Amino acid sequence: MQTISPAFSCDLKSVIQPNLTAKNARYSHVNGKRVSVRCGYRSESFSFPNGVGSSRADWQSSCAILASKVVSAENSSSMADQVAVVNGHSNGSVDLSLVPSQNGKPGLVQPLTITDLSPAPSHGSTLRVAYQGVPGAYSEAAAGKAYPNSEAIPCDQFDVAFQAVELWIADRAVLPVENSLGGSIHRNYDLLLRHRLHIVGEVQIPVHHxxxxxxxxxxxxxxxxxxxxxxxxxxxxxxxxxxxxxxxxxxxxxxxxxxxxxxxxxxxxxxxxxxxxxxxxxxxxxxxxxQDYAGNVTRFLMLARDPIIPRTDRPFKTSIVFAAQEHKGTSVLFKVLSAFAFRNISLTKIESRPHHNCPLRVVGDENVGTSKHFEYTFYVDFEASMAEARAQNALAEVQEYTSFLRVLGSYPMDMTPWSTLPPSEDV
Ligand SMILES: O=C(O)C(=O)C[C@]1(C(=O)O)C=C[C@@H](O)C=C1
Structure with missing residues (x-):
């Protein structure tokens, strides 16, 4: 299979100045026509006479224009201290209350948000949702289902969509993780681990080709x-x-x-x-x-900078990622899974990916030589909310067997009735 190289690539890190890759630089892509940049309390809007059209070339030039506007906004604003803080280098002179929480870490004073359970973004304007692809992609439809009335922001790669949220260019990202026919989209599993965004929801959409x-x-x-x-x-x-x-x-x-x-x-x-x-x-x-089968459904994750507060008044799912502790022996995966089984918690998905920090373990045996074991990180989705004691207890037990454990998110399950899927005659 030959791959056609992309005609366009938008590396957000290169178009947006690194020292403004912070939480006080904001950009909007409004109805594909208008883009605004906000730096702290300053707010500026820039009109694009010809509109920011639907093509990737238009989006690229919008990024370039934004970059130059950001530079001038940066020069005329005194945001350097706040930028330092949000990049993790506080010099002590900045009001931390301006800084949203990051991964729920103590010291950053903003509490967890519940904005993902309500449609309004925290900054009061239309929610900006990054997706991979161009207008007309299924991911755009998923972004629209996840966040009706939002502004969809096309990104040329999954990684760019993650960065768009991290750099406050977008408020959310909606990215595919698995399809009922094609299986897992491994790239996004790897990116979930590499980036620090939180899963705040899921949407499933029937894909009609x-x-x-x-x-x-x-x-x-x-x-x-x-x-x-x-x-x-x-x-x-x-x-x-x-x-x-x-x-x-x-x-x-x-x-x-x-x-x-x-x-x-x-x-x-x-x-x-x-x-x-x-x-x-x-x-x-x-x-x-x-599509070869009517039941062609893709599951997308909704990602945000902050987690939502888990609840118990509706069905929740929790996604975790962990790696086994080497010295705990070979039954670690069995023990981890049984921590959920003993508490009647159903698993909906398990995915293994190469352990990128330590992909191989050499196991020596004097008599038969050495063998190389592949090491994995495991992604597990289970049907419980982190607000439930049984989920907290299960994770406390899992922690005993694992070298690292991260909760990627605890979020409402997509309960869209299956009757909305296309009928089988569509095939
Ligand atoms: O190419 C698109 O339209 C996408 O949104 C991407 C994608 C995917 O990554 O799986 C999304 C849904 C369909 O399963 C096919 C492609």
Whole structure:
């Protein structure tokens, strides 16, 4: 499978000045037309005469304009001390009450927020939600389901979406972690560990794929089909029937594939993407509902800088990540899982990933030589709220067997009825 390299890459760290990568620099991407930058108490708005359009090139130039505006805002404001504090280097001269809590650490005085259980963002304006992809991507739909009436902020990579929240460019990120057909999106599991964002919710959306091409193009003229690898995996059977001779190529997201065909006037190429992407980029729908199974659902996590207060008045899920303590022996995973089983806590997901700090352990045996054991970090989702004693007790026990343990979030479960999924005739 050939990968088409992205036409655009927006490295937020490079476009936004590092000493303003702090919680007092804020940017808005309002209806794709207007961007504002706020530095502390100063607030400035910048209009883009031609709008910040839906294409990635537009978004890139918006970032560049923002960067230059931020520099001038920085020069005319005395935010340096606060920037130092939020970067973890307090010089003692700053009012800490201005600084939101970070990972619930004591010393940062703002309490946990409950903003994720209510639609309004803490700064009083429209919530800005980062997602990976361009308009028309399923992730954009997930962002809209998670946060209705929010401003969706397209990011070219998952990592950029994490950074957008960390740098206060966005208030939340909505990112896929697993699909019922394609399985886990490992990259986001790794990024959850690398970054310090908190899971504050989940949304599941039914994914209904279409085969898109330029108007007038017939399916038998298609020599190449491009899309996100997950979408290609979810439509493999249908594509074999619809375009048996076409080469299948990976693209960074479904809607970007549609945009690419339209922008380059490609008459021999089709994309697997949403009907909304067809609409946005002027493509025709050659085939509708081409996912191989009707139960094609992607689960997205909602991420924020601060955790929400766990509750017990509705079904909650908790996600943790841990690594086993080496000297505790081989039954660690069994013991960890039984800590939940003994308390009647159901696990909904377990994922193992390479232990990046220590991927291999050499086990020596005088008689038979040495073997190399792969080391893992484990991600577990369980059906309980951290407000429940049984969950707290289970984690206290898990801590005894693990070298590290982190609660990624305790959040309301998506209870959308399955009847809203597309009927099986759609296949
Ligand atoms: O490419 C998109 O449209 C996405 O939103 C990404 C993504 C994914 O990463 O799994 C999301 C949902 C679908 O499962 C296919 C692709």
């Amino acid at each position: 279409c085969l898109l091409a330029l108007p007038g193009v017939r399916a038998d003229c298609i020599t190449r089909v491009i899309s996100h690898p997950q979408a290609l995996a979810q439509t493999e059977g249908s594509l074999n029937k619809l375009t048996p001779k076409a080469a299948i190529e990976a693209f960074h997201d479904t809607a970007a594939a549609a945009e690419y065909i339209a922008a380059n006037n490609l008459h021999d190429t089709a994309a697997v993407a949403s009907a909304r992407a067809a609409d946005l980029y002027g493509l025709q729908i050659l085939a509708d509902g081409i």
